[in-house]
Amino acid sequence: MLSLAMWLFLAVAEIHQPLHAWxxxxxxxxxxxxxxxxxxxGKVDSxxxxxxxxxxxxxxxxxxxxxxxxxxxxxxxxPSGRAPPAVSSPQV
Numbered sequence: 001m002l003s004l005a006m007w008l009f010l011a012v013a014e015i016h017q018p019l020h021a022w023x024x025x026x027x028x029x030x031x032x033x034x035x036x037x038x039x040x041x042g043k044v045d046s047x048x049x050x051x052x053x054x055x056x057x058x059x060x061x062x063x064x065x066x067x068x069x070x071x072x073x074x075x076x077x078x079p080s081g082r083a084p085p086a087v088s089s090p091q092v
Contacts, residue, residue, distance in 0.1 A: 014040045
């Protein structure tokens with residue numbers, strides 16, 4: 001954006017001679033080789049810039065989870081003798 005504004009300003013200074021003279025301090029010298037003259041004569045070279053295209057790679061890995069629930073009839077939080085038997089086998 002700044003380079004476009006600068007180029008437009010120099011293009012206006014190329015067309016409007018009093019602005020060009022004002023930029024030089026009052027008078028345009030005979031051997032003038034400033035940027036305004038370079039634009040007027042087309043002596044502006046633009047540099048070629050090769051920018052590699054970088055493709056972002058996103059890697060997602062989803063591992064299946066297996067939930068397993070086993071029901072236990074024994075209640076371990078009760079005091080000794082207050083819980084149902086852990087094994088329902090007849091005692092001898």
